[in-house]
Amino acid sequence: MSKAPINANGITKLIRSLPRYVQQAEHVQPVLCIADTDHKCAVDLISEWLPYAHTDRFLFRLAVSEAESWLLSDGEAFAAFLGVPVANLPRRPDDLPDAKREVLRLASRSRVRLIRQEVVSPFDSNKPGTGYNTHLCGFVRQHWRAPHAAAKSASLSRAVKRLAEFGAAHE
Structure with missing residues (x-):
């Protein structure tokens, strides 16, 4: 069973929801969660956010330092987009x-x-606009080449490898 992605709208809400996602993985379906490290130690963040044992049907990956770096790693496709x-x-x-x-x-x-109008806020060019997530998610679904991007991003390369192992274990 495949579900649409869930946007927790920020790390604070995601952290509070992690126990629920772990339960979903144990009882309903495998779950993949992705978050940013924001330049913090991934090992420390995982031990802080997931201090309890969890099922092998729950996969938690951290982008170094932000998931946007994974998109930028597919330079040709992202530039064209x-x-x-x-x-x-x-x-x-x-x-x-x-x-x-x-x-x-x-x-x-x-x-x-x-x-220009939807990805960037018209009020503050340092903030995302109302279409930021919509456009970037569209790019990921339609154009992003994870294996290509993984060649330029060590954290994405590790995530792709682990996700392949995760998928094979839960076919």
């Missing part, structure tokens, strides 16, 4: 101090008016 030159994308997205801000910077320079 945003309507910006591929040369403007960072070579090492995992090393960015703020990958979300880089996505917003690129989107604000897009040749695509809808990207």
Whole structure:
């Protein structure tokens, strides 16, 4: 059984919901949760957020340092989606101090008016607009090439490998 992704709307809500997701994995279906490390130690975050044992049907992965770095890692596809030159994308997205801000910077320079208007807030160019999640989720579903991006992102490479193992174990 496949369900639509859940956006917890922030790490605080996600952390509070983790026990419920673990229960869902134990009793209903396997669950994958992804969160950002925001430059904190992934091992420390996992032990803090998941201090209890959980089923092997629950997979928790952390993007270093933000999930946006995983999108930026597929430079050619993301540049085409945003309507910006591929040369403007960072070579090492995992090393960015703020990958979300880089996505917003690129989107604000897009040749695509809808990207500029909806991905970036019209009130503060450092904040996501109302269409930020919609457009980025659309990119992931339709254009993003995880294996290609994993070649430029060590944290994504580990996540892809672990997800393949997880999928094989729960077929």
